Amino acid sequence: DADVTQTPRNRITKTGKRIMLECSQTKGHDRMYWYRQDPGLGLRLIYYSFDVKDINKGEISDGYSVSRQAQAKFSLSLESAIPNQTALYFCATSDLRDRGPFYFGPGTRLTVL
Amino acid sequence: GQQVMQIPQYQHVQEGEDFTTYCNSSTTLSNIQWYKQRPGGHPVFLIQLVKSGEVKKQKRLTFQFGEAKKNSSLHITATQTTDVGTYFCAGAFGNEKLTFGTGTRLTIIP
Numbered sequence: 385d386a387d388v389t390q391t392p393r394n395r396i397t398k399t400g401k402r403i404m405l406e407c408s409q410t411k412g413h414d415r416m417y418w419y420r421q422d423p424g425l426g427l428r429l430i431y432y433s434f435d436v437k438d439i440n441k442g443e444i445s446d447g448y449s450v451s452r453q454a455q456a457k458f459s460l461s462l463e464s465a466i467p468n469q470t471a472l473y474f475c476a477t478s479d480l481r482d483r484g485p486f487y488f489g490p491g492t493r494l495t496v497l
Numbered sequence: 498g499q500q501v502m503q504i505p506q507y508q509h510v511q512e513g514e515d516f517t518t519y520c521n522s523s524t525t526l527s528n529i530q531w532y533k534q535r536p537g538g539h540p541v542f543l544i545q546l547v548k549s550g551e552v553k554k555q556k557r558l559t560f561q562f563g564e565a566k567k568n569s570s571l572h573i574t575a576t577q578t579t580d581v582g583t584y585f586c587a588g589a590f591g592n593e594k595l596t597f598g599t600g601t602r603l604t605i606i607p
Binding site: 417419424425426427428429432442474484485486487488489490491 | 503506530532538539540541542545585587594595596597598599600
Protein backbone atom coordinates (compact mmCIF):
# COMPACT_ATOMS: atom_id res chain seq x y z
CA ASP A 385 0.00 0.00 0.00
CA ALA A 386 1.23 3.51 -0.71
CA ASP A 387 0.05 4.25 2.83
CA VAL A 388 3.13 2.44 4.14
CA THR A 389 6.44 3.48 2.65
CA GLN A 390 9.94 2.15 3.18
CA THR A 391 13.30 3.66 2.37
CA PRO A 392 15.59 2.64 0.86
CA ARG A 393 14.04 0.03 -1.43
CA ASN A 394 17.37 -1.59 -2.14
CA ARG A 395 20.65 -1.35 -0.29
CA ILE A 396 24.00 -3.01 -0.64
CA THR A 397 26.40 -2.57 2.24
CA LYS A 398 29.53 -4.12 3.66
CA THR A 399 30.10 -6.21 6.74
CA GLY A 400 30.48 -4.07 9.84
CA LYS A 401 28.64 -1.04 8.53
CA ARG A 402 25.74 0.51 10.40
CA ILE A 403 22.59 0.82 8.38
CA MET A 404 19.13 2.21 9.03
CA LEU A 405 15.92 1.23 7.32
CA GLU A 406 13.02 3.63 7.62
CA CYS A 407 9.29 3.13 7.58
CA SER A 408 6.54 5.75 7.44
CA GLN A 409 2.79 5.32 7.42
CA THR A 410 -0.15 7.58 6.79
CA LYS A 411 -2.80 5.12 7.98
CA GLY A 412 -2.91 6.56 11.48
CA HIS A 413 -2.22 3.15 13.02
CA ASP A 414 -0.70 2.83 16.45
CA ARG A 415 0.96 -0.52 15.85
CA MET A 416 4.04 -0.98 13.73
CA TYR A 417 6.20 -4.01 13.05
CA TRP A 418 9.43 -5.04 11.36
CA TYR A 419 9.58 -8.43 9.67
CA ARG A 420 12.34 -10.21 7.87
CA GLN A 421 11.67 -12.56 4.96
CA ASP A 422 14.04 -15.31 3.89
CA PRO A 423 13.31 -18.02 1.32
CA GLY A 424 11.64 -21.00 2.95
CA LEU A 425 11.41 -19.29 6.34
CA GLY A 426 8.42 -17.06 5.81
CA LEU A 427 8.12 -13.78 7.69
CA ARG A 428 9.82 -13.54 11.05
CA LEU A 429 9.15 -10.76 13.53
CA ILE A 430 12.14 -8.63 14.52
CA TYR A 431 10.58 -5.87 16.64
CA TYR A 432 7.17 -4.38 17.19
CA SER A 433 5.72 -1.27 18.76
CA PHE A 434 2.16 -0.77 19.97
CA ASP A 435 2.60 2.97 20.51
CA VAL A 436 5.33 5.59 20.60
CA LYS A 437 6.50 4.65 24.08
CA ASP A 438 6.24 0.91 23.59
CA ILE A 439 8.99 -1.20 21.98
CA ASN A 440 9.10 -4.98 22.09
CA LYS A 441 11.48 -7.64 20.84
CA GLY A 442 10.26 -10.20 18.38
CA GLU A 443 11.61 -13.67 17.75
CA ILE A 444 14.83 -12.59 16.00
CA SER A 445 15.86 -9.24 17.53
CA ASP A 446 19.58 -9.99 18.06
CA GLY A 447 21.74 -7.68 15.96
CA TYR A 448 18.90 -5.20 15.40
CA SER A 449 17.56 -2.15 17.17
CA VAL A 450 14.57 0.09 16.52
CA SER A 451 13.35 3.59 17.15
CA ARG A 452 9.75 4.82 17.15
CA GLN A 453 10.26 8.49 16.43
CA ALA A 454 6.55 9.28 16.07
CA GLN A 455 3.29 7.45 15.60
CA ALA A 456 3.96 7.43 11.88
CA LYS A 457 7.64 6.48 11.87
CA PHE A 458 9.43 3.31 12.89
CA SER A 459 13.05 2.72 11.93
CA LEU A 460 15.16 -0.43 12.06
CA SER A 461 18.92 -0.31 12.55
CA LEU A 462 21.60 -2.89 12.00
CA GLU A 463 24.41 -1.75 14.29
CA SER A 464 27.10 -3.81 12.59
CA ALA A 465 25.78 -5.58 9.53
CA ILE A 466 26.78 -9.18 8.82
CA PRO A 467 26.17 -11.27 5.68
CA ASN A 468 23.45 -13.44 7.24
CA GLN A 469 21.35 -10.31 7.65
CA THR A 470 20.97 -10.28 3.88
CA ALA A 471 17.20 -10.51 3.43
CA LEU A 472 14.02 -8.75 2.43
CA TYR A 473 12.73 -6.51 5.22
CA PHE A 474 9.10 -5.48 5.58
CA CYS A 475 7.50 -2.89 7.76
CA ALA A 476 3.84 -3.39 8.64
CA THR A 477 1.12 -1.55 10.51
CA SER A 478 -2.13 -2.55 12.14
CA ASP A 479 -4.99 -0.77 13.84
CA LEU A 480 -5.37 -1.16 17.59
CA ARG A 481 -9.11 -1.01 17.35
CA ASP A 482 -10.00 -3.78 14.94
CA ARG A 483 -7.18 -6.27 15.53
CA GLY A 484 -7.47 -6.96 11.86
CA PRO A 485 -5.30 -6.76 8.80
CA PHE A 486 -1.65 -5.98 8.70
CA TYR A 487 -0.66 -3.50 6.00
CA PHE A 488 2.79 -4.05 4.60
CA GLY A 489 5.19 -1.65 3.01
CA PRO A 490 6.88 -2.48 -0.30
CA GLY A 491 9.96 -3.93 1.38
CA THR A 492 13.67 -3.19 1.49
CA ARG A 493 16.02 -5.65 -0.14
CA LEU A 494 19.25 -5.56 1.87
CA THR A 495 22.48 -7.22 0.78
CA VAL A 496 25.43 -7.40 3.16
CA LEU A 497 28.71 -8.27 1.47
CA GLY B 498 7.49 -20.61 21.02
CA GLN B 499 4.24 -20.21 19.18
CA GLN B 500 4.53 -21.64 15.70
CA VAL B 501 2.29 -22.00 12.70
CA MET B 502 3.20 -24.78 10.33
CA GLN B 503 2.16 -24.47 6.69
CA ILE B 504 2.25 -27.08 3.93
CA PRO B 505 3.14 -27.63 1.21
CA GLN B 506 6.09 -25.31 0.70
CA TYR B 507 5.67 -25.41 -3.08
CA GLN B 508 2.83 -26.38 -5.38
CA HIS B 509 2.88 -26.54 -9.15
CA VAL B 510 -0.49 -26.98 -10.84
CA GLN B 511 -1.85 -26.94 -14.33
CA GLU B 512 -4.05 -23.98 -15.05
CA GLY B 513 -7.60 -24.96 -14.21
CA GLU B 514 -6.66 -27.40 -11.48
CA ASP B 515 -7.49 -26.81 -7.84
CA PHE B 516 -5.00 -25.82 -5.14
CA THR B 517 -5.04 -26.13 -1.36
CA THR B 518 -2.66 -24.97 1.33
CA TYR B 519 -2.91 -25.94 5.00
CA CYS B 520 -1.90 -24.35 8.28
CA ASN B 521 -1.62 -26.00 11.67
CA SER B 522 -0.90 -24.75 15.15
CA SER B 523 -0.25 -26.81 18.27
CA THR B 524 -2.15 -24.26 20.36
CA THR B 525 -5.48 -22.58 19.95
CA LEU B 526 -5.55 -19.46 17.80
CA SER B 527 -7.68 -16.41 18.52
CA ASN B 528 -7.91 -15.77 14.81
CA ILE B 529 -6.15 -16.61 11.59
CA GLN B 530 -5.44 -14.38 8.64
CA TRP B 531 -4.43 -15.15 5.07
CA TYR B 532 -2.16 -13.09 2.88
CA LYS B 533 -1.03 -13.28 -0.74
CA GLN B 534 2.35 -12.10 -1.94
CA ARG B 535 2.80 -11.72 -5.68
CA PRO B 536 6.31 -12.28 -7.07
CA GLY B 537 8.39 -9.21 -6.26
CA GLY B 538 5.63 -7.77 -4.12
CA HIS B 539 4.61 -7.49 -0.52
CA PRO B 540 2.06 -9.50 1.45
CA VAL B 541 -1.50 -8.32 0.94
CA PHE B 542 -4.32 -9.20 3.32
CA LEU B 543 -6.97 -11.54 1.95
CA ILE B 544 -9.20 -12.48 4.87
CA GLN B 545 -9.52 -13.05 8.60
CA LEU B 546 -11.30 -15.97 10.27
CA VAL B 547 -12.32 -15.71 13.90
CA LYS B 548 -15.02 -18.24 14.71
CA SER B 549 -14.65 -21.98 15.23
CA GLY B 550 -15.62 -23.83 12.03
CA GLU B 551 -15.92 -20.63 10.05
CA VAL B 552 -15.97 -20.85 6.25
CA LYS B 553 -15.63 -17.81 4.03
CA LYS B 554 -15.55 -17.52 0.27
CA GLN B 555 -14.10 -14.96 -2.07
CA LYS B 556 -14.98 -15.90 -5.65
CA ARG B 557 -12.84 -18.99 -6.33
CA LEU B 558 -11.13 -18.91 -2.91
CA THR B 559 -12.55 -20.80 0.08
CA PHE B 560 -11.11 -20.30 3.55
CA GLN B 561 -11.81 -22.58 6.50
CA PHE B 562 -11.03 -22.37 10.20
CA GLY B 563 -11.06 -25.65 12.10
CA GLU B 564 -13.47 -26.50 14.87
CA ALA B 565 -10.67 -26.48 17.43
CA LYS B 566 -9.26 -23.23 16.02
CA LYS B 567 -5.90 -24.90 15.50
CA ASN B 568 -5.93 -25.35 11.75
CA SER B 569 -7.00 -23.58 8.61
CA SER B 570 -7.00 -24.07 4.88
CA LEU B 571 -7.20 -22.05 1.71
CA HIS B 572 -8.63 -23.72 -1.37
CA ILE B 573 -8.57 -22.22 -4.85
CA THR B 574 -10.89 -23.71 -7.43
CA ALA B 575 -9.88 -23.75 -11.08
CA THR B 576 -6.62 -21.85 -10.75
CA GLN B 577 -5.77 -19.03 -13.11
CA THR B 578 -2.42 -17.43 -13.94
CA THR B 579 -3.37 -14.48 -11.76
CA ASP B 580 -3.31 -16.80 -8.74
CA VAL B 581 0.48 -17.12 -8.94
CA GLY B 582 2.26 -16.10 -5.77
CA THR B 583 3.01 -17.15 -2.22
CA TYR B 584 0.13 -17.63 0.20
CA PHE B 585 0.77 -17.12 3.90
CA CYS B 586 -1.37 -17.90 6.85
CA ALA B 587 -0.80 -15.90 10.01
CA GLY B 588 -2.07 -16.92 13.39
CA ALA B 589 -2.87 -14.73 16.36
CA PHE B 590 -2.43 -16.37 19.76
CA GLY B 591 -4.31 -13.77 21.76
CA ASN B 592 -1.30 -11.53 22.36
CA GLU B 593 -2.11 -9.59 19.23
CA LYS B 594 1.06 -10.38 17.39
CA LEU B 595 0.81 -12.41 14.23
CA THR B 596 2.94 -15.48 13.69
CA PHE B 597 3.29 -16.23 10.01
CA GLY B 598 3.47 -19.63 8.43
CA THR B 599 6.34 -20.35 6.06
CA GLY B 600 4.12 -19.86 3.03
CA THR B 601 3.13 -21.94 0.03
CA ARG B 602 4.48 -20.82 -3.30
CA LEU B 603 2.00 -21.50 -6.09
CA THR B 604 3.12 -21.69 -9.68
CA ILE B 605 0.74 -22.25 -12.58
CA ILE B 606 1.61 -24.24 -15.66
CA PRO B 607 -0.32 -22.73 -18.59
